[in-house]
Amino acid sequence: DIDCVYNRGRHCQLVMGPAGSGKSTYCATMMTHCQTAGRKVHLVNLDPAAEHFEYEPTIDIRELITLEDVMEELDYGPNGGLIYCLEFLMNNVDWLEEEIGNFDDDYLIIDCPGQIELYTHFPIMRRLCETLGRLNMTVCGVYCLESQFIEDKSKYFSGVLSAMSAMVNLEIPHVNVMTKMDLIEGDYGNKPLEEDEDDIEDDSESAAEKKRRKQKRRRRLMEKAMTDREMDRYLEPDPMLMTEEADLVHNGEQPSSRSLKFQALNQAIVQLIDDYSMVRFIPLNITDEDSVEYVLSHVDNSMQYGEDLEPKEPDDVKEYDE
Known part of the structure; x- marks a missing residue:
């Protein structure tokens, strides 16, 4: 051999x-x-x-x-x-x-x-x-x-x-x-959700403030889970990710450093990515x-x-x- x-x-x-x-x-x-x-x-x-x-x-x-x-x-x-x-x-x-x-x-x-x-x-x-x-x-x-x-x-x-x-x-x-x-x-x-000011209830806060605090905590829990x-x-x-982001704006929860004028552009970009599926x-x-x-x-x-x-x-x- x-x-x-x-x-x-x-x-x-x-x-x-x-x-x-x-x-x-x-x-x-x-x-x-x-x-x-x-x-x-x-x-x-x-x-x-x-x-x-x-x-x-x-x-x-x-x-x-x-x-x-x-x-x-x-x-x-x-x-x-x-x-x-x-x-x-x-x-x-x-x-x-x-x-x-x-x-x-x-x-x-x-x-x-x-x-x-x-x-x-x-x-x-x-x-x-x-x-x-x-x-x-x-x-x-x-x-x-x-x-x-x-x-x-x-x-x-x-x-x-x-x-x-x-x-x-x-x-x-x-x-x-x-x-x-x-x-x-x-x-x-793997990490526990750290407590912040949104987890602390305050009897003096208004209904709108309570709603905002609960929405913010809900979002943190969703990210954690x-x-x-x-x-x-x-x-x-998934192009729906950007659609969900836009829905947050319409629901009164403005994403950080995001402007409404860019939503149409973002949607067009997402559509392009989805069309090619590459x-x-x-x-x-x-x-x-x-x-x-x-x-x-x-x-x-x-x-x-x-x-x-x-x-x-x-x-x-x-x-x-x-």
């Missing part, structure tokens, strides 16, 4: 999402999980403003250009400087091709910047995807949205719209991930290995990782006597 080594092809995850959505934590979690599973995986940093990593990047854009240098020499702001850095990278794509060309059958996790306009308004990331395709790499976009977005329905739907925009613009296999689910699971169902079924409405965006989020709790594996299995399936196995001759061929 001859030992056989398998060529799994070249695959990479393009990790995107708003600033603070947990992209770097996602990358570190996936690095640990993949290495434990025996995959040869490397971290690629494309954020010129990044400072700290749990894993040292194998490929780092900061070796080519840094945001600090751009801001100092060209007098750009943070956002303009970051866009300049990514444009500089794509104008010097030979550097990236040379760096990636060193990997034969490895698995890359690419940590991208958090400026949403890079994925929705500029062609930079699409050009990057085309470059990776020319290098015979199968790319899966991973769009991260943090679970705290569900506390503000308008903010949540803006995140859904951004995810859908990235899916349409990049035209690559795509997986949307709801990050920081461990925080949600701690807030809902969020069930798995309720959470599913956020994992698979966005679905996979929950990720980084403290749960099963949750991490569940997300990874979706990413692998979307880019058919492991389905292109081809035997190749090992580096050291054993000699056998005839």
